[in-house]
Amino acid sequence: MKEINARTPLYDRYLRAQRRMRFMIGLARLAILAALLLLWELAAYWKWIDPMLASKPSMLWTSFRELAFHGDLFHHTRITGTETLVGIALSMGLGTAVAVLFWWSTFASKALEPYIVVLNALPKVALGPIFYIWLGDRYSVYGMAVAISVIVTIIMVENGFKEIGKTKLKLMQSFGATKWQMLRMVMLPASVPHLIATLKVNVGLTLVGVVMGEFLSSKAGLGYLIIYGGQVFQMNLVMVSVTMLALLSVVLYGVANLLARFARKKYHHEA
Template identity: 50%
Template sequence: MAITSSHPQATSTASPAAPAGQPAPSAAYLAYLRRESRRQTLVQVSRAGLLLAFLVLWEVLAKTQVVNPMLTSYPSAIWPTFLDLARNGNLATHTWATFEATLVGFVVSMVAGVAIAAGLWWSDFAHKVLDPFLVVANAMPKIAFVPIFYIWLGSEYSVYGMAVAISIFITIMVAYEGFRGIDPNKIKLARTLGASRWQVLRLVVLPGSVPTLLAALKMNIGLALVGVIVGEFQSASEGLGFLIINGSQVFKLNIVMTAIVVLGLLSGLMYLAIAWLERSMAKRYG
């Protein structure tokens, strides 16, 4: 006897998109997915439109002399400057110098910061002693250290020193708060099962602090870049910061704006790399 359309299972498998053994998505869920897709498209279009409107406004204001183009440059003048710098190799050299220093400062500050935060978690006495000093060091304007680093480390390595100085203290405090935020019941359970303090740190605290450490990564990549640029402003002979300060001294604003645009692209690419790492880690620890 043939099964009629009134059978309850006939309507539950109406969607061809449902995998075998799983119920078909409801109409409300499909409508939600369509709304989210439209929303994401609208967000992307709005971003592109906002950027385009900014560039057009910048171009028009400079061309109509509402703002002085000698002081602000304008988008159509930046592209030829970009090509000129790219052809003579200066752009690649300066961009690589900034990227390399940022990467070194970022890695050193993350590794050292997490290690120090782990030490503070390990010894509550050390945390109570050092906490006010860390707060004060983080609040100090790091640009004051530039001449000191220049004397101590020289013109080349002072840039790395600035990158580490700006980012390491916030890394320590953020990582430590993440370690302290671990559920104490999990730590008690691990200790009850015979785990040593090192095993608790390695198997419970560090994996449980992955979201906090990823947030520290996002902050640190920007802070390290700020430190590098500040250092290049003061003492470097290459890098995007040097290109910016050198161009401003000779009133070549096209070079300054080109370097700023490249700096924005570089920071955006590094942020996207961290975001990709965050998604990858979320699949593993989510």
Template identity: 50%
Template sequence: MSKANSATLASASPQYRNWLQRNRRDQIFVRVTQLAVLLVLLILWEVLPKAQIINPLFTSYPSMLWPTFLELLTATPQQASILSHTLSTVVATVIGFAAAMVLGTTIAATLWWWNSLYKVLDPYLVVANAMPKTAFVPIFYIWLGATLSIYGMSLAISLFVTILMIYSGFQSIDPNKIKLAQSFGASKGQILRKVVLPGSVPTLIATLKVNAGLSLVGVVVGEFQSANLGLGYLIQYGSQIFKMNIVMTAVTILAIVSSVMYLAISWLEAVVMRRR
């Protein structure tokens, strides 16, 4: 039905104005309610501990977030400002998932190229993917030391997902497109470069989205264990000395960091998809 596009415009009609108003009112209602819910949550978080209904030791207060942030800018554990803690986490995450993307895509392309190798490695990949990578944090620490172990965890946690996702993306390219390229006499390398890789851009971006989150988790868990820098370290440190202000501030920054990364990838997705 093409009700909308064959609409006869009656911009002056009172019904239309009425409808527009109601529509706007509905949207405003939803937005206002969303804000109200947020406000109520914040107020509850502020008031309940103050009234000793829940234990403030566990929750801190939202009003403490900003002062704690300011305080952490100067006087902080490990003589590092909260900004360098944040930077350290971000850098480890980006390095980890960038490395995982490059390495994973290369390996996936190799497996695509050489099917027998894929068949040989398939069980190993599935097993590696099913293993809880975070369990390796202590052993990575022993092998790689404080800093490298975090990069290593960031890479390890997203590498196998990357290989499997991108490989299955390669597999799902329409075989007729490959046949078409072959009928033009394309070599395998040309098929990979001109058909398979460009056709897999949506898969690559979907993988990127998954990996950014995974790598951040890998970094934070690594920092819980073995770091003396980073937001994960701040969270662990704060909860050990029962300073919930620090924990909550670090968690908030972490949430912001992860949202920004997610938005950045979504933006990238929009740009790439518009070009297609």
């Protein structure tokens, strides 16, 4: 049979309205950013703020060019980005493994749950000196990144497991399925939306952990540049580093969104 085109004029108007809305939202975001930068520039020009202490956008652009073409800005950005990606991978892998353990063994879940609660409430910056002594100045950054994001990963993935309907699991049990088969065929595929949400949360948390680790012990990275710029009173260096952190977070979140779209398509296709 010939396929019937389900699109109607009303549906076409709806699609045009949605595209127009997305365009207006993007335009509004750019306008807000431009207004903030203009206000910052004018505040420095009219001496509402001290440019030596708060810098200004025009000075940031000059400093960015100097650091990018005659300094090591991209080198430090690459180090922070690599540390963040490794931290995300370690947190997602370790956190998912622990969540699977809690689902697999009720005894392990009950026994370890108080420790998870305590570690989640513990200020992670207090662990910085411990990681520095145990792991050294290089690997302590990864320790801080994992410490901040792994507990959230465990909690979110475990909650995702709990939300999965038990009817399918009981049906598989009645057919003699093992726990490994239930995990591989039901639990993990059905947890894809929760894993995607956890990944997006971990982008910000892991970047925070990396920067905190660089504050405490690192000799390279954007966190190190921020501390160094503050110590030598070069606020342009600090502001440029903060701006690069913001751009890095946007890029990482964009990559997480691309992975999320790919995972959703694959999940719906297999479902």
